Amino acid sequence: MFTVETGSGFWNPIIWVIAIVVTFLLIYILRSLGKKGYKKDTEQVKSFLSGNPEYPKEKMHIKASNLYWGFTTSLKGLYTLLRKMHTGNTSDYVLWFVIILAIFLLVEVI
Amino acid sequence: MNVPDYTIALVVAIPLLGAFLTPLVGRINDKLRNIFVILVLTLNAFLVFLLASDVLTTGIKTYVFGAQDISYPIVRILFEVDAMSIFMAIISSILVTVAVIYSWSFMKENTGLDKYYTLILLLTAGMLGMVLTGDMFNFFVFLEITSIASCALIAFWTHKGESVEAGFKYIVISAMGALFVLFAIALLYGQYNALNIALLSSVIQYTFLDKIALVLLIVALAMKAGIVPMHMWLPDSYGSAPSSISIILVSATLASLYGVFRVIFTLYGNVLSKIANFGIPVNVLIGWLIVALAVISILIGVFMALIQSDFKRLIAYGAVAELGYMFLGIGTGIVALGTAYGKTALDGGIFHVINDALDVGLLFLVAGAIYYATKETSLDKLGGLARNMKYTTVFFIIGFLAVAGMPPLNGFASKLLIYESTFQLNPILAIVAILCSILLLAVFVKVFYSAFMGPQLPKFKDVKEVPKSMLFSMGIIACIIVIFGLFPEFIINNLVEPAANALIGYSEYISQVVVGGI
Amino acid sequence: MIFNIPYIAVAVLILLGLYALIFKRNLIKMVIGITLIESGVNLFLITLGYRKESIAPIYTSSPGGVMAFPVPQALTLTSIVIGVAVIALMLSLVMHIYRHYGTLDVRKVRRLKE
Amino acid sequence: MTKMSKIVRTIASIAFPFAMIYGLYVIAHGHLTPGGGFQGGAIAASACAMILVAFGSKWTLDKIKEKRLSVFESLGGIGFIAIALLGLVFGAAFFNNFLTGSNFLFGTIPATGSGLADINTGGVLPLMNFAVGLKVIVGLFVIVLVMAYAATSFKEDKK
């Protein structure tokens, strides 16, 4: 019912579920050991930026396009190629179909 | 459970009749029309499940249209339902029913809903016809119904230029693909004077013209399934359609994928492993070509998803990558036809079909829910939605963990089968697949962070949770995902394994129609 | 070989349609390309069903003799109606594209890219 | 599209009944002579399109609403699928030709071989021809009508 045999190994979700439950229990226990001095809506909740004023909410939130900036910049060459490939031109869509058709015909038919 | 034979015909006829009746019902009352459509689809899904239980216990069922006595059934149209067809039919009926329940509140504000529901029913009939039919030309007709209905639905929001553009791109691509499919069918008809898949499969010779027909069929159907580099229409159309349509389009795409499987495994199954092309068996050649395209699909899908800023386009590129995983499993299965790990790969690929449909479908529904609540799809402008939309957030977490293949959800079980079997074919393939799976997780973590996490933005302060019908439909899919994740062995033994056996066992498929077997 | 000219016409029609789809920039020209491919495939189907010195497969006051195949003709009927449906939908979308974009140049109708 | 001159309108209204009758003839004799639901439907729809061109799309849409027309189209579709389902009820299978050989409506079988045949033959084929003919006439005409009207209104939007 639970175990999937893959030929060289197996996979059982129940073990994982048990592991996840145990982890959550541990987290809960550790969390309940912490200090109880937290009070809502007081000075202690406010963020402290070395005395500088806090930015407005929109600026605090990192935009989606900037999230993996390092990754995309280091792969700039690849990404310029990929962007060039996706022209958005309907004729090019048809052209890609014909290209794959030609490759398949050359490999398969000759 | 035994059902009468004509259930097969009713499965396609009921949505069609419903589609013809919907404009008439829609003149009476809007609410009545919605209930009518949901009832028709539920009845249909019920029939599909009855048929499934029958087919999975007793084997292949056939139905000949219009025959008094079945003395020479080949001249008539034949529906042939095996485990693979019923597997796809189950996917389609689940997704369509969910999408219609979702549309109840999602599309409430729009005009032209009569035609919207009519087209959904027609699309359902088209998809079910594509997967159940046993006749090549009938397949083409249903392919056209599917593509025309989905094109019109993609362009539903005609006040947006993008929607219309995506609809045009989709119809150009699908009309051309369908015409090439028809050309290939004509080539086969011209040689063997037959249109029935089983009959064609029993007499096929693999001459020059058969090779051309094979290539045309595979390439045209693979394009309609959205494999790289012929995938560009897919993000356009998924991204511009209403979310309730995007989820049905996932299933329509998978119906084309089924066409590829049927052509390779059944129509050409007879000649595939027996004939060699310059020394290499044909199945190895085709299999490696498909594996190559699959790896490119995974890579490009993931890398492009990483830089998207539109929610739905991002999911669409994720879907392209997922499609690559399916093709990877199937391609490995074709290369290693007959070996144990080839069978495992086939299982993994087919299991991934249903997993992908559910996971990507759930993500599209979440994207639609966010659009409904905020009228925004750009990820750059979203943020902090988890505070106000708790249930949606939970569904999104389930969906993205499943797509990225995190244990213990269903995506992992199928991906594990694919990793293990491709490792035995070539370790590099497995490594690429695993790395891209991790990247896919990164992609969706980005979405999770930028849409749901972060500070609460002032403009989204008054955002409310979406209505109950949308939550209900998302909940259904999330439940199925969790169940599939917890009982993978049960699903594999009862749904996936019979489907894989049905694909490999072409001789049984043939012997149902052609007397005396091959 | 000379009598294979209808088949060659079919191939040329399909290739002309593909040419119009790939190299022409006007959207209506692309629709014309689809029409040409469709005509080619229809002609192919009918040509497959022709037998030399045959008559049409209709018994009413027929002179008698070998009959042409009826099945390809039925398939072509289906294909023709499907073709007009596809073209109507395409042209309606073209009209909408012109309203939104103000152009029919395929290189400019690409707000959706990357 | 705007109205055309009076000569064109007169000729169109004279020619319209003839074209329509020819289309209906082709539909009705579909099982005997070349023709059938689709061909006759296309001819009749062309006749309707001629009226549309002569009188302008505004006038035509004032006379006939496209919603009413699409009801007719639905009826054609329902009729077709209902005949198919009757095959399941009275005959052996979906799409069974259950009327052939029953000597009832269109039920007689013609003499084998070439020759003339009665119109009272063909079983359910003539009925299906009528259903499909209705559907094709209305369907094609609605397509042309809606597109022509939209073209006019788009032009006016620009001005």
Add this chain to the structure above:
Amino acid sequence: MSTRNIAAVIVFSIVAVFFIFTALLMHPFGVPDESDMDDYIIDNTQEETGANNGVTAVVFDYRGFDTLGEATVLFTAVAGVIMIFRRLKND
């Protein structure tokens, strides 16, 4: 000529060669190889369907389900065209 057009011409000519070969290798014009299915239909049309027109018999009887599909395609297109040109509320 841009890179795209050069690639397009090359690929297009490859496909063209294959298509022309396909046309040349078809069975000779007017002499089909196989004719089982169609001969059966031609011989049995009048008895089984009662129609004198073979094409109509195939369209509505032997392959009636295709015709249902075709009628559905037309219905779909009509629904699509009406839907695309519908009135939007905000207009």
Add this chain to the structure above:
Amino acid sequence: MTFLELLHIIIPILIVAASVVAVLLKDLLAAVIAVAAMSLLLSLEFFILQAPDVAIAQAGVGACLTTAIFIIAIRATKRMEGEV
């Protein structure tokens, strides 16, 4: 070579010629008329290939209604291909 065989050679060539004209013409209205001519020739070819049913359908649908739809679309947009 009989007359019918000659027709089987001439009409396909004419069809191809008409479609080449349809692809090359810059005036879209003229191109559509060329497509209509191609459709009519195709219908004639269907007729001499012993398919009168298809010939009627092609003449009605392909040559008449498709052309009408094309002309409506061109009236709603631009007539010349090169115009932006």
